[in-house]
Amino acid sequence: xxxxxxxxxxxxxxxxxxxxxxxxxPITLLNVSYDPTRELYREINTAFTKRYAxxxxxxxxxxxxxxxSGSQARAVIxxxxxxxxxxxVWPDVEAVAKSGLVRADWQxxxxxxxxxxxxxxxxxxxxxxxxxxxxxxxxxxGDVEIITPNPKTSGNGKYSFLAAWGAVITGGGxxxxxxxxxxxLYKRTPVLDTGARAxxxxxxxxxxxxxxxxxxxxxxxxxxxxxxxLEIVYPKQxxxxxxxxxxxxxxxxxxxxxxxxxxxxxFLYSPEGRAIIAKHHYRPxxxxxxxxxxxxAWPAIETFTIETLGGWPxxxxxxxxxxxxxxxxxxxxxx
Amino acid sequence: xxxxxxxxxxxxPLSAVLVAGALGVVGLLIVAPLASVFYEAFARxxxxxxxALADDPDTRHAIWLSLTVAPVAVAINTVFGVAAAWLVxxxxxxxxxxxxxxxxxxxxxSPVVAGLALVLIFGRQGLxxxxxxxxxxKIIFAWPGLVLATTFVTLPLVVRExxxxxxAIGPEEELAAVSLGASGWQVFWRVTxxxxxxxxxxxxxxxNARAMGEFGAVYVVSGHIAGATDTMPLRVxxxxxxxxxxxxxxxxxxxAGLALVxxxxxxxIERRLEAESRDLEAARSxxxxxxxxxxEGAVA
Numbered sequence: 001x002x003x004x005x006x007x008x009x010x011x012x013x014x015x016x017x018x019x020x021x022x023x024x025x026p027i028t029l030l031n032v033s034y035d036p037t038r039e040l041y042r043e044i045n046t047a048f049t050k051r052y053a054x055x056x057x058x059x060x061x062x063x064x065x066x067x068x069s070g071s072q073a074r075a076v077i078x079x080x081x082x083x084x085x086x087x088x089v090w091p092d093v094e095a096v097a098k099s100g101l102v103r104a105d106w107q108x109x110x111x112x113x114x115x116x117x118x119x120x121x122x123x124x125x126x127x128x129x130x131x132x133x134x135x136x137x138x139x140x141x142g143d144v145e146i147i148t149p150n151p152k153t154s155g156n157g158k159y160s161f162l163a164a165w166g167a168v169i170t171g172g173g174x175x176x177x178x179x180x181x182x183x184x185l186y187k188r189t190p191v192l193d194t195g196a197r198a199x200x201x202x203x204x205x206x207x208x209x210x211x212x213x214x215x216x217x218x219x220x221x222x223x224x225x226x227x228x229x230l231e232i233v234y235p236k237q238x239x240x241x242x243x244x245x246x247x248x249x250x251x252x253x254x255x256x257x258x259x260x261x262x263x264x265x266x267f268l269y270s271p272e273g274r275a276i277i278a279k280h281h282y283r284p285x286x287x288x289x290x291x292x293x294x295x296x297a298w299p300a301i302e303t304f305t306i307e308t309l310g311g312w313p314x315x316x317x318x319x320x321x322x323x324x325x326x327x328x329x330x331x332x333x334x335x
Numbered sequence: 336x337x338x339x340x341x342x343x344x345x346x347x348p349l350s351a352v353l354v355a356g357a358l359g360v361v362g363l364l365i366v367a368p369l370a371s372v373f374y375e376a377f378a379r380x381x382x383x384x385x386x387a388l389a390d391d392p393d394t395r396h397a398i399w400l401s402l403t404v405a406p407v408a409v410a411i412n413t414v415f416g417v418a419a420a421w422l423v424x425x426x427x428x429x430x431x432x433x434x435x436x437x438x439x440x441x442x443x444x445s446p447v448v449a450g451l452a453l454v455l456i457f458g459r460q461g462l463x464x465x466x467x468x469x470x471x472x473k474i475i476f477a478w479p480g481l482v483l484a485t486t487f488v489t490l491p492l493v494v495r496e497x498x499x500x501x502x503a504i505g506p507e508e509e510l511a512a513v514s515l516g517a518s519g520w521q522v523f524w525r526v527t528x529x530x531x532x533x534x535x536x537x538x539x540x541x542x543n544a545r546a547m548g549e550f551g552a553v554y555v556v557s558g559h560i561a562g563a564t565d566t567m568p569l570r571v572x573x574x575x576x577x578x579x580x581x582x583x584x585x586x587x588x589x590x591a592g593l594a595l596v597x598x599x600x601x602x603x604i605e606r607r608l609e610a611e612s613r614d615l616e617a618a619r620s621x622x623x624x625x626x627x628x629x630x631e632g633a634v635a
Binding site: 030032035038039063064065066067075077078079080081099197198200201205221225 | 454457458459460461464468473475476558559560561562563573575576577578580
């Protein structure tokens with residue numbers, strides 16, 4: 001298949017024969033997603049491919065693209081041929097919608113505002129938790145160094161920032177206190193990677209920092225891969241992560257893939273899809289969410305949502321916009 | 336180049352320190368990382384190494400993609416490089432120095448900027464976006480975009496290699512051929528090309544090495560679609576981030592291996608180039624001995 005596609009591409013460009021564009025082969029969907037969902041969607045894709053062939057008798061193959069959520073939204077806007085976007089934060093899907101590729105009502109097309117699973121922001125620390133990190137205030141004690149990606153490009157980075165800010169606010173702190181806290185926090189961040197997965201590699205494989213602020217799902221993967229060298233710490237409270245999904249209307253209509261694309265996103269709400277989602281430590285939406293593994297319960301954690309901080313449109317401008325809070329408090333290391 | 340008497344008694348300890356320092360730096364910065372890539376790649380045996388490369392369809396595709404993108408980019412650069420070098424070496428025209436400086440732009444511009452510039456022109460919202468959408472041509476986030484980005488970053492390598500050689504050889508032989516009634520193509524194939532072939536090959540080898548290894552510009556225009564637009568260097572990063580370090584290092588070892596092959600080719604070609612310039616000097620000083628069969632013989 002890849003070789004065929006390449007030859008096809010060659011032929012396509014060489015002859016400029018647009019007639020070839022109507023490929024009658026199997027349907028191929030492109031899922032443009034954020035950084036940490038690679039393993040999740042690999043398994044979802046295998047299961048969905050089987051299910052779709054069973055139910056509709058048509059072969060479908062799914063290609064994946066992963067990078068920092070903001071960069072991915074930008075790529076789709078610039079012409080990356082996504083059939084569906086499964087991004088980390090609301091502003092990224094909304095940016096794609098604003099460009100005209102996705103219809104404005106995207107949030108109402110799937111249950112729960114088109115958010116099929118949640119996560120929470122947690123800490124990953126080194127074995128034995130040598131710096132004694134239990135909750136948010138511990139992050140700015142002693143010489144603790146923090147790894148988290150850039151909130152400008154990364155959804156994971158945005159949520160880490162908002163979790164830190166919200167932890168102060170929901171604990172009764174003022175905006176000034178919150179600002180002082182995040183200022184100190186980002187002073188202790190030696191590098192800001194562009195995406196979640198690069199930050200994970202920085203912490204777990206390159207060995208930088210004492211604590212990695214990340215999604216629960218990513219934390220589990222990271223700890224499982226580290227062979228006992230890392231541990232997860234659940235802070236007392238954290239932000240609920242709501243990664244939204246959408247069919248890219250303009251692309252699926254052009255390619256004639258709408259039916260498969262809609263079924264693909266719908267699969268995320270099916271019992272089979274929810275079980276896979278839970279297995280990868282994302283918390284499926286809906287009643288009685290399946291556990292990550294048989295006999296294992298979801299750790300309880302007090303959560304607040306973006307609505308506590310004013311909702312996405314306001315928070316995006318206030319915190320991450322040009323000249324926003326992050327721009328004003330962040331000084332790259334060494335300055 | 337004239338070599339000075341190498342050392343005096345006083346400077347001997349100093350030179351020993353310098354040599355040791357240079358060897359240390361080369362060892363630490365080049366040899367050790369390269370060796371560790373191969374060590375990691377083969378740590379679980381040749382079978383595991385081969386499996387990591389051959390069993391994963393996305394990795395196979397990445398290797399195949401690099402092996403198709405790089406030669407096309409190099410071919411474009413070869414045609415362009417010869418034509419451009421010939422233009423600036425044989426003609427004087429207004430704006431010539433500016434043109435030569437422009438050839439170097441890809442070296443001075445960050446590859447990421449080059450990639451973004453391509454997005455700005457060929458992207459959906461770019462200058463040519465609406466036209467391309469109407470034609471239903473995919474440039475960015477597809478094979479042509481990868482070729483464009485790779486061609487851009489490797490552009491100076493062939494032309495920069497040829498200009499000094501063509502200037503050193505001078506137009507005399509070409510003029511002689513023309514005066515004997517040779518056509519343009521005959522002059523090119525029988526006079527110009529034989530004179531520049533080693534320099535050209537040198538440029539091609541360097542351009543190919545750079546094309547295979549290009550990351551920044553390709554990263555921007557690739558779209559990161561596994562099994563479709565990930566080249567070998569992008570695949571190395573992706574595998575590393577997916578905790579598949581042995582597989583990542585296996586692909587890295589292929590890239591490093593290609594680099595080593597390049598190094599050997601470069602070494603052989605550089606020796607040829609030196610021999611050629613010696614022959615050229617000999618021919619200049621003794622015009623009667625201008626004998627191409629001799630050079631041919633040296634080649635074979």
